[in-house]
Amino acid sequence: MTELTDGVEEILVDEAALQARVAELGAEISADYRDRDLLLIGVLKGAIFFMADLMRQIDLPCEVDFMAISSYGAGVDSSGVVRILKDLDMPIENRNVVIVEDIVDSGLTLSYLLRNLEARHPASVEICALLTKPDRRENDVECRYVGFEIPNRFVIGYGLDFAERYRNLPYIGVLREDLIADGENGQDIHRSPVAE
Ligand code: IMP
Ligand code: MG
Numbered sequence: 001m002t003e004l005t006d007g008v009e010e011i012l013v014d015e016a017a018l019q020a021r022v023a024e025l026g027a028e029i030s031a032d033y034r035d036r037d038l039l040l041i042g043v044l045k046g047a048i049f050f051m052a053d054l055m056r057q058i059d060l061p062c063e064v065d066f067m068a069i070s071s072y073g074a075g076v077d078s079s080g081v082v083r084i085l086k087d088l089d090m091p092i093e094n095r096n097v098v099i100v101e102d103i104v105d106s107g108l109t110l111s112y113l114l115r116n117l118e119a120r121h122p123a124s125v126e127i128c129a130l131l132t133k134p135d136r137r138e139n140d141v142e143c144r145y146v147g148f149e150i151p152n153r154f155v156i157g158y159g160l161d162f163a164e165r166y167r168n169l170p171y172i173g174v175l176r177e178d179l180i181a182d183g184e185n186g187q188d189i190h191r192s193p194v195a196e
Pocket of ligand 2 (some may be wrong): 046
């Protein structure tokens with residue numbers, strides 16, 4: 001019998017630390033947007049867990065919308081091609097937007113998304129990323145809100161997947177090395193052709 005936790009090498013951020021940090025981010029965003037209308041945009045699918053908790057820590061009237069994006073490329077080095085699978089339901093012109101992401105790695109997904117959203121003339125756009133890896137060199141996007149800076153390892157849980165599994169772990173864990181090597185998506189774990 002395979003257990004959900006079998007793929008976890010170690011726990012990087014436990015449930016209590018996650019929830020505490022999400023509450024801090026929610027308080028920060030609440031203070032910053034006190035007098036502005038706020039639209040949270042989540043990037044499917046990884047961000048929905050973070051979004052659900054974060055939004056409940058924001059004590060302002062605010063709205064939520066989602067986009068689904070797919071990135072293509074060979075292995076972990078992306079070609080830079082990003083495609084919108086599901087667009088926003090609402091226009092964002094003159095809105096104050098905060099993009100909510102699970103993790104910023106190369107920054108490629110977000111730099112594309114930023115350019116795309118800015119072309120729709122919102123009043124402002126900021127990024128709130130639960131996790132960032134230090135190695136995001138190529139497309140250095142400015143993240144206004146960051147939950148945790150983590151080492152350059154492949155992480156799972158709290159929305160983050162490995163081949164679509166493990167999103168339902170309540171913490172952030174490091175994926176077992178041997179699974180990365182053996183998995184059929186082994187060389188393409190950062191770039192699955194389905195929504196992130
Ligand atoms: P970027 O375009 O390189 O910044 O990649 C961002 C996307 O890659 C995230 O939204 C995730 O879907 C995926 N990703 C990057 N690193 C990890 C990881 O450590 N675990 C799970 N997914 C990851
Ligand atoms: Mg993914």
